Amino acid sequence: MERHGPGCAVFRTAGAASESSVPRAHRPRASACRAGLLLGRDDGVACAWAERIGGRGTVVRVARVLDSMRRLLVGRPYDTERLNRRPLGRFTALPVFSANAWSSIAYAPDEILLTLALGGTAALALGPEIGVAVVAVMLLIVVSYRVAIRAYPEGGDYAISRANLGPWAGLTVGAAMMLDFVFTVAVSMAAMAHYLVAAVPALGGAETAVAVAGVVVLAMASIRGAGRGRVTPAVLAFVFLALLFGMIGAGLVQDAAGALGPATSAGVEPVPDSAFSEGLGGLALAVLVLRAFSSGSALATGVEVPASNVGAMAKPRVRLARSVMLAMGLTAGASTIGVMYLADRTGVVFVLDPSGLQAVGGGPVPGDYVQNPVLAQLANAILGHGGLLAGALILMVAVLLVLAGHSAFKSFPELASRLAADGYLPRQLLTRGDRLGYTNGVVLLALAALALVVAFQAQTALLVQLYVIGVFLSFTISQLGMVRHWSSQLAHTPGVRARQAVRTRRLVNLVGLVVTALVALVVLVTRFGQGAWVALLAIAAMVFVMSRIRGHYEAVASELDLTSTEDARALPSRVHAVILVMSVQRPTLRALAYARASRPSSLEAVVVDLDKQSTGKLVTAWDRLGLPVPITVLASPYREMSEPLIRHLRALRRTSPRDLMVVYIPEYVVNGGWQALLHNRTTKRIKARLHHEPGVMVASVPWQLATTRRGAGTSPRTGTPAPPTGPWTGPVESGVQGNGSPADQADRP
Numbered sequence: 001m002e003r004h005g006p007g008c009a010v011f012r013t014a015g016a017a018s019e020s021s022v023p024r025a026h027r028p029r030a031s032a033c034r035a036g037l038l039l040g041r042d043d044g045v046a047c048a049w050a051e052r053i054g055g056r057g058t059v060v061r062v063a064r065v066l067d068s069m070r071r072l073l074v075g076r077p078y079d080t081e082r083l084n085r086r087p088l089g090r091f092t093a094l095p096v097f098s099a100n101a102w103s104s105i106a107y108a109p110d111e112i113l114l115t116l117a118l119g120g121t122a123a124l125a126l127g128p129e130i131g132v133a134v135v136a137v138m139l140l141i142v143v144s145y146r147v148a149i150r151a152y153p154e155g156g157d158y159a160i161s162r163a164n165l166g167p168w169a170g171l172t173v174g175a176a177m178m179l180d181f182v183f184t185v186a187v188s189m190a191a192m193a194h195y196l197v198a199a200v201p202a203l204g205g206a207e208t209a210v211a212v213a214g215v216v217v218l219a220m221a222s223i224r225g226a227g228r229g230r231v232t233p234a235v236l237a238f239v240f241l242a243l244l245f246g247m248i249g250a251g252l253v254q255d256a257a258g259a260l261g262p263a264t265s266a267g268v269e270p271v272p273d274s275a276f277s278e279g280l281g282g283l284a285l286a287v288l289v290l291r292a293f294s295s296g297s298a299l300a301t302g303v304e305v306p307a308s309n310v311g312a313m314a315k316p317r318v319r320l321a322r323s324v325m326l327a328m329g330l331t332a333g334a335s336t337i338g339v340m341y342l343a344d345r346t347g348v349v350f351v352l353d354p355s356g357l358q359a360v361g362g363g364p365v366p367g368d369y370v371q372n373p374v375l376a377q378l379a380n381a382i383l384g385h386g387g388l389l390a391g392a393l394i395l396m397v398a399v400l401l402v403l404a405g406h407s408a409f410k411s412f413p414e415l416a417s418r419l420a421a422d423g424y425l426p427r428q429l430l431t432r433g434d435r436l437g438y439t440n441g442v443v444l445l446a447l448a449a450l451a452l453v454v455a456f457q458a459q460t461a462l463l464v465q466l467y468v469i470g471v472f473l474s475f476t477i478s479q480l481g482m483v484r485h486w487s488s489q490l491a492h493t494p495g496v497r498a499r500q501a502v503r504t505r506r507l508v509n510l511v512g513l514v515v516t517a518l519v520a521l522v523v524l525v526t527r528f529g530q531g532a533w534v535a536l537l538a539i540a541a542m543v544f545v546m547s548r549i550r551g552h553y554e555a556v557a558s559e560l561d562l563t564s565t566e567d568a569r570a571l572p573s574r575v576h577a578v579i580l581v582m583s584v585q586r587p588t589l590r591a592l593a594y595a596r597a598s599r600p601s602s603l604e605a606v607v608v609d610l611d612k613q614s615t616g617k618l619v620t621a622w623d624r625l626g627l628p629v630p631i632t633v634l635a636s637p638y639r640e641m642s643e644p645l646i647r648h649l650r651a652l653r654r655t656s657p658r659d660l661m662v663v664y665i666p667e668y669v670v671n672g673g674w675q676a677l678l679h680n681r682t683t684k685r686i687k688a689r690l691h692h693e694p695g696v697m698v699a700s701v702p703w704q705l706a707t708t709r710r711g712a713g714t715s716p717r718t719g720t721p722a723p724p725t726g727p728w729t730g731p732v733e734s735g736v737q738g739n740g741s742p743a744d745q746a747d748r749p
Contacts, residue, residue, distance in 0.1 A: 424547070
């Protein structure tokens, strides 16, 4: 039912009125009504909140304030046509999609050294060899993904696993990848904070605050759509790479010339852990090496990014993606080996807790000693402590970590939207915000990353313990999917040479499967007690929740599916209208007019007896009006409003189960925020209860009080006639006149 006047009726079946049922003159302008979208949401939350507080005037005022704030923080909305779909060329694709993998160089060497430090100074000599082993694993994974790109140029781990191993495998990979993106942001911002402290020592002790600020800035930038440019991130990444290889080259030259100076930590040494106090022979050495290898496997994080973004690259996409992956792997591998070699030559020491250090020879650590990340120590040792180039490299490491975090803020919402499209996540994650980004996904990622940063106090080493297991779990499942894919392709591939090519590709992915599975097993065994179990538990919980969401959506779709056209033509046997009377006043008579105009099969008024004396006066006033509508008094010995009404409706339903019950409830619409506290509280509770009753519809009939009508341009004196004082004389059929709206009848005596 629609009314283009001050008495618009809104019929509700699920608690919210359709926008088309609101008179155009009473609607705030679109930008104001979306003011609740402070972070880009388009669900009218602020409008509903403001209406509950104080009606349309408050809606407009709150909307304007929030809209101004949102425009300041988020910016003006972008048209859909501005969605950036330009492909990335070779110059931009390599740095943009390699930022995640390159950023691992900022903390993977640290993880290797701090693990080896548990065995004392002698164990640190194993750093270069473990670095080579980690690089070998990373390059093997790169080669495996180069093969996978041929078969799934538009895919990624989730698509590969879902297509070849079924929905449960795809769901597991999707959960692991989402968790990996959360850890990417948390680890990147935590490491960024430590590098900023190395560059600006005055920030010491504020690492957590710096990391939190980094997450917030990245989230706001992603919501605004900032960072979508390609040239600036590419230039910054190449500057980092140039400075890094320049430092490595200078260090190698100095080492060859015998001029390589010691690192700032060369004057201290780690105290061996109690588990390795008896030496590094046999099993103890093997355990330590495996633990260091599992920690250093963080270097492989991010190598899958180019394979998941082939569609964003310029043609020929597959060839470009394969070359990007190769260049990314070679640069990351070469720089890691160089860093580990120079760290060994300069005597870099890195531990989880600097209090576990001692001066070489057993003396106390100098009071001014500060432990910096490995790259920062190397930059100061090779390029000059406090020098311009050293400071520039340290700052560029922090910048690259920010780029890696920003890449995760792009990948996570896209993966979440894909999972939402498959029904595994809430469909709100499918919606693009004002600036064309998946705002809800950005907010979800930011909240999760903030929780991790705060919980772990921005300790990179602790976060990495949980990071690696999810990465290699997704690697392993996707490689298994590729092995199955090539096996199925082999059965349908004719020709000897073609079949041999398929066998070769299957062998590559099979080797990748074995290696990634072994690494995942090593990480699980060696890091289970350090938090790997938490990551596995989180992945299992995410899989369970997402499967329940999918089950809910499937159940709803099955219930709402239109099995035949008879559902569209079916009508209820009869309509029984019930008017809830709480006072004999003009809003009640308007509700009565609407109910009569709908021509129900039966019509009754009900009043809940909360007070004998008041109820008696109300019934007397009703009888005095002479209305041809019976009024039923519902007993309420416990002075409860909704329960007697619900019992009455259920009794009617038992008598006529095929009838439709329509409950008309008059409501006040007020303008001021404080006035809303004086009206409609009981009405809202009743409606909330009735919405859960089968076969019952709620028709809200608003009565706009004088302040609201003045805000809408309607005079309180002329906008609504005086209530009738004599008996009701108009027939039911006269309810539809004028423009055909039943509200015409409500405005007449």
